Amino acid sequence: MTPTNTLWLVATKIFILLCIFSPGAHSARAQPHLPSHLIDQANAQKLWENSEWLNLLHYAPKSSNEYTSNVIDARFFIAEDGKENPKTELIATLNALYSRDISNPDHHAQCRFIARFTWLKEQLPEHLLQLPEVSCPLYTEWRKLMPAHKVSLIFPAYHLNSPSSMFGHTLLRIDPAESKNSSQWLSMAVNFGANINDKDNSILYAFKGLSGGYPGIFIVTPYFNKIKEYNRHENRDIWEYPLNLTPDETRKLVLHLWELKEINFKYYFFDENCSYRLLELLEVARPGLQLTDEFGLTAIPVDTVRSIENAALINGIRYRPSQSTNVNFLIRELNSEQQDLTYQLAQTPDLVNSDAFKRLDSSTQNIMLDAAYRYLRVIQNDSTRSELIAKNSYLLLQTINSTANFSSASASYKESQRPEKGHFSKRIAFSIGEDNEEDFAELKFRMSFHSLEDRISGFLPGAQINIASISLRAFDNTVQLQTLDLVDIFSLTPRNQFFQPLSWRISSGLKQQLINGRDHLTGYVTGGAGFSYETWPDGNFYIMATGRLEANSQFTRIIEPALGASTGLLNHFSFGTAHLEINTEEFLNREYRHRAKISQNFTLKRNHALKLSILRQHQPDIRFTEAQISYHYFFQ
Numbered sequence: 001m002t003p004t005n006t007l008w009l010v011a012t013k014i015f016i017l018l019c020i021f022s023p024g025a026h027s028a029r030a031q032p033h034l035p036s037h038l039i040d041q042a043n044a045q046k047l048w049e050n051s052e053w054l055n056l057l058h059y060a061p062k063s064s065n066e067y068t069s070n071v072i073d074a075r076f077f078i079a080e081d082g083k084e085n086p087k088t089e090l091i092a093t094l095n096a097l098y099s100r101d102i103s104n105p106d107h108h109a110q111c112r113f114i115a116r117f118t119w120l121k122e123q124l125p126e127h128l129l130q131l132p133e134v135s136c137p138l139y140t141e142w143r144k145l146m147p148a149h150k151v152s153l154i155f156p157a158y159h160l161n162s163p164s165s166m167f168g169h170t171l172l173r174i175d176p177a178e179s180k181n182s183s184q185w186l187s188m189a190v191n192f193g194a195n196i197n198d199k200d201n202s203i204l205y206a207f208k209g210l211s212g213g214y215p216g217i218f219i220v221t222p223y224f225n226k227i228k229e230y231n232r233h234e235n236r237d238i239w240e241y242p243l244n245l246t247p248d249e250t251r252k253l254v255l256h257l258w259e260l261k262e263i264n265f266k267y268y269f270f271d272e273n274c275s276y277r278l279l280e281l282l283e284v285a286r287p288g289l290q291l292t293d294e295f296g297l298t299a300i301p302v303d304t305v306r307s308i309e310n311a312a313l314i315n316g317i318r319y320r321p322s323q324s325t326n327v328n329f330l331i332r333e334l335n336s337e338q339q340d341l342t343y344q345l346a347q348t349p350d351l352v353n354s355d356a357f358k359r360l361d362s363s364t365q366n367i368m369l370d371a372a373y374r375y376l377r378v379i380q381n382d383s384t385r386s387e388l389i390a391k392n393s394y395l396l397l398q399t400i401n402s403t404a405n406f407s408s409a410s411a412s413y414k415e416s417q418r419p420e421k422g423h424f425s426k427r428i429a430f431s432i433g434e435d436n437e438e439d440f441a442e443l444k445f446r447m448s449f450h451s452l453e454d455r456i457s458g459f460l461p462g463a464q465i466n467i468a469s470i471s472l473r474a475f476d477n478t479v480q481l482q483t484l485d486l487v488d489i490f491s492l493t494p495r496n497q498f499f500q501p502l503s504w505r506i507s508s509g510l511k512q513q514l515i516n517g518r519d520h521l522t523g524y525v526t527g528g529a530g531f532s533y534e535t536w537p538d539g540n541f542y543i544m545a546t547g548r549l550e551a552n553s554q555f556t557r558i559i560e561p562a563l564g565a566s567t568g569l570l571n572h573f574s575f576g577t578a579h580l581e582i583n584t585e586e587f588l589n590r591e592y593r594h595r596a597k598i599s600q601n602f603t604l605k606r607n608h609a610l611k612l613s614i615l616r617q618h619q620p621d622i623r624f625t626e627a628q629i630s631y632h633y634f635f636q
Contacts, residue, residue: 034094034095034098035127035129035130037127038094038124038127038128039091039094041124041127042090042091042094042124045123047090047120047123047124048086048087048089048090049086050123051287051288052119052287053086053090053119054067054086055280055283055287056115056119056256056259056284057069057071057076057077057082057086057089058070058265058280059086062084066084067084067085067086068083068084069082069083069084070265070266070272070280071083071263071264071265072215072264072265072266073215073263073264076259076263077089077092078092078093078095078096078109078113079091079092093109093113093116093120094120094128096108096109096113097109097110097117097120097128097131098131098132099132100132102132102134105134105135105136105137106136106137106138106139108134108136110131110132110134110136111134111136111138111139112259113259114136114139114255114258114259115252115255115256115258115259115284116259118252118255139258142258143254143258145188146174146188146220146254146257147174147176147177147186147187147188148174148247148250148251148253148254149174149175149176149177149178149247149250150175150176150177150242150245150247150250151172151173151174151175151242151243151245151250151253151285152172152173152175152240152241152242152243153170153172153173153240153241153243153278153305153308153313153314154170154171154172154173154189154226154238154239154240154241155168155169155170155238155239155240155241155301155302155305155419156168156169156171156226156230156234156236156237156238156239157236157237157239157419157460158236158459158463158465159234159236160460160463160465160489160491165234165236166465166489167300167301167302167448167449167465168300168301168302168419169274169275169301170274170275170278170301170304170305171189171191171192171226171274171278172189172190172253172278172281173187173188173189173190173223173240174187174188174189174190174250174253174254175187177247184223184224185222185223187222187223188220188221188222188223189220189221189222189223189225189226190218190219190220190257190278190281191218191219191220191221191226191274192216192217192218192265192273192274192277192278193216193217193219193267194208194209194214194215194216194269195214195215195216195217195264195267196208196214206269209267209268209269210268210269210270211268212266214267215264215265215266215267216264216265216267216272216273216274216277217262217263217264217265218257218260218263218277220257220261227320230322231320231321231322231323232323232377232381233381235322235323235324235325235378236322237319237320237321237322237325238319238320238322239317239318239319239320239418239419240317240318240319240320241305241308241309241314241315241316241317241318242314242315242316242317242318243282243308243313243314243315244312244313244314244315245282245285245286245313249285249286250285252285253281253282253284253285256281256284256285257281265277270298270299271295271296271297271299272299273299273301274301275299275300275301275303275304276292276295276299276304278304279291279292279295279299279304279307279308280292282308282313286313289311291304291307291308291311294307294636295307297447298425298426298447298448300425300448300449302419302420302422302425302458303424303425303636305419305420306420306424306636309420317418319411319413321410321411323374323377323378323381324499325411326374326410326411327371327374327375327378327498327499328411328498328499329409329410329411330367330370330371330374330408331371331496331498333367333409334364334367334368338360338364338368339496339497340497341356341357341368342368342371342375343372343375343497343498345357345368345369345372346372346375346376346392346396347392348392349372349392349395349399350395352369352399362405366403366406366407366408367408367409369396369399369400369406369408370400372396373393373396373397373400375498376389376393377393380393416457416458417457417458418458419458419459420458421457421458421606422450422455422457422458422459423450423454423455423457423606423634424607424634424635424636425447425448425449425450425634425636426445426447426448426634426635426636427444427445427446427632427633427634427635428444428445428446428632428633429442429443429444429445429446429611429630429631429632429633430442430443430630430631431443431444431628431630431631432628432629433626433627433628433629434625434627434628435473435624435626436514436622436624436625436626437624438475439475439476440473440474440475440628441473441474442471442473442474442482442628442630443471443472444469444470444471444472444630445469445470445471446466446467446468446469447467447468447469448465448466448468449465449466449467450463450464450465450466451464451466452464452490452492452570452577452579453576453577453579453599453601453611454577454601454609454632455576455577455601455603455606456572456577461492461540461572462490462491462493462494462503462532462570463490463491463492464488464489464490464491464505465488465489466485466487466488466489467486467487467488468485468486469483469484469485469488469509470484470485471483473512480519480521481510481512481521482511482512483509483510483511483512484509484511485507485508485509485510486508486509487506487507487508488506488507488508488509489505489506489507490505491503491504491505492532492540492542492570493532494532494533494534494540495531495532495533496533502529502530502531503529503530503531503532503542503544504527504529504530504544505526505527505528505529505544505546506525506526506527506528507524507525507526507527508524508525508526509523509524510522510523510524511524513552514617514619514622514624515552515554515621516554516621517621517622520552520553522550522551522552522553523550523551524548524549524550524551525548526546526547526548526549527546527547527548528544528545528546528547528566529544529545530543530544530545531543531544535569538571538572538573539569539570539571539572540569540570540571541567541568541569542566542567542568542569542570543565543566543567544565544566544567545563545564545565546563546564546565546566546583546585547561547562547563547564548561548562548563548564548585548587549561549562550562550587555587555589555591556589557588557589560587560588560589560591561587561588562585562586562587562588562591563585563586564583564584564585564586565583565584566582566583566584567581567582567583568580568582575602575603576600576601576602576603576609577600577601578598578599578600578601579598579600579601580596580597580598580599581595581596581597581598582595582597583595591619591620592619592620593617593619594617594618594619595615595616595617595618596615596616597613597614597615597616598613598614599611599612599613600612600613601632606634607633607634607635608631608632608633608634609631609632610629610631610632611629611630612628612629613627613628613630614626614627615627
């Protein structure tokens with residue numbers, strides 16, 4: 001090889017190496033080719049200030065010009081300061097859309113943030129051009145399984161035995177387009193909830209739920225799984241509200257759901273919860289909605305249903321009663337002898353051949369067969385699988401299928417039972433009265449939610465859930481904190497031949513107690529369990545054993561325990577509710593309290609009421625009477 005050829009070969013190699021390793025060449029290949037006029041147009045339109053962009057990133061205002069996103073997951077942001085800077089996140093998104101690195105297409109911004117991508121194309125139709133072509137295999141497969149035509153709001157009713165669901169719950173159902181083959185079995189449920197640690201006990205769960213100790217995530221699952229969970233396993237009624245979102249608005253919601261897959265949010269039990277996050281989704285689907293603006297301190301699920309109703313989004317209603325609701329409905333159609341025979345049928349299906357069954361009319365026979373069969377399905381769900389129950393269910397089903405023109409009925413609802421038609425969740429009350437022959441005036445506030453004596457329409461009968469209640473009482477020369485209740489829950493579920501649930505109550509807080517002629521503020525925790533029975537329609541009798549721990553400066557021990565009993569009668573009338581309660585408790589130090597209280601609540605309007613109450617108390621040092629009249633106003 002000649003010297004000239006050698007020099008030429010060396011120069012060529014050096015040139016190639018410089019091209020490969022020079023910073024300019026590397027930068028040109030790695031950096032996206034973003035047209036400069038695109039940034040100019042985004043700046044001109046100030047797209048980062050658009051409410052649709054703010055909704056897509058779940059930004060909430062911190063001040064007039066500052067934002068922070070409710071998303072706490074770094075994977076959701078492209079810019080380093082994207083969580084708090086809508087502008088830099090928008091510019092970073094535009095840059096990422098032009099990225100030429102498509103070695104892992106599912107991680108490309110066009111696939112990962114497809115709702116943002118779609119919105120930016122709508123805002124910059126003449127400028128967002130010459131993009132790299134990217135296929136999105138994971139998204140494509142997901143969309144094949146995900147309907148995107150209609151949306152319904154789902155409200156599973158209150159569930160007092162579950163701390164996370166005692167206020168009810170909301171989720172969305174996304175349905176396919178209607179056709180001959182369409183079915184709600186193909187619908188998908190969109191649920192937001194706390195990503196909890198299964199090892200956490202109830203106390204730790206409550207603390208973390210209130211303090212933001214859990215992240216929240218969206219989960220998409222077949223809707224029939226939710227029917228089984230709520231309707232069958234937890235025996236909760238389900239209220240379904242079809243929404244009037246268009247197919248295009250539904251598609252926007254579904255695109256955004258893909259972006260939120262496995263993304264962590266803030267989660268707080270009382271405000272930034274399941275219901276609040278669903279409102280954010282609806283704001284993405286229909287720009288211009290401002291559903292979240294009215295919820296600051298709390299976002300109670302039923303209040304969010306009312307918010308959606310007020311926004312004219314609801315387009316109908318469907319009631320899906322639980323299995324136990326249907327059984328109780330059917331047995332109420334029977335007299336006591338027929339109820340006994342129905343219970344025996346569930347144990348011995350051959351009784352369909354007995355004279356006692358055959359002499360009944362066909363309509364009554366159908367109700368009894370249906371009630372017996374449904375009852376067995378309920379107890380099979382509540383316990384481990386029993387071969388005997390399965391056999392009896394099969395025999396009853398055979399009889400039903402062989403009965404000519406068999407027909408029965410399911411529980412229906414009255415307009416007054418609709419959850420959103422109940423009184424609002426917060427309450428303020430003004431009272432005047434006399435306590436131990438001394439006049440007083442009192443101001444009360446309850447953050448949420450419902451008392452046994454409150455207007456029953458829209459609420460679960462026998463259920464009381466009071467959270468964060470406070471009252472201030474003024475006498476002639478002083479004002480004092482009368483009560484501060486952290487929690488006051490009462491669950492009265494009537495027993496009958498078919499179901500034997502436990503009724504229970506628990507309360508905790510601070511309360512004035514009259515001791516040695518003076519009021520003393522005491523701390524307490526009280527709990528009880530027992531039985532309740534339906535005495536007549538709308539009437540409920542209960543009896544419970546109770547226990548109490550009290551921190552009282554007048555007692556020797558720091559915490560003084562007591563045992564007691566409580567019994568009462570609750571009755572709902574068309575004009576209000578009456579409640580008579582008698583209870584007694586005796587402390588370890590021989591102190592005791594016997595109380596009898598009668599209350600009558602008069603419903604004036606949906607969110608207005610008057611309440612009369614008289615309390616008579618007997619304890620070692622005194623007997624006294626307290627009487628008061630209160631005006632109650634409920635608000636959201």
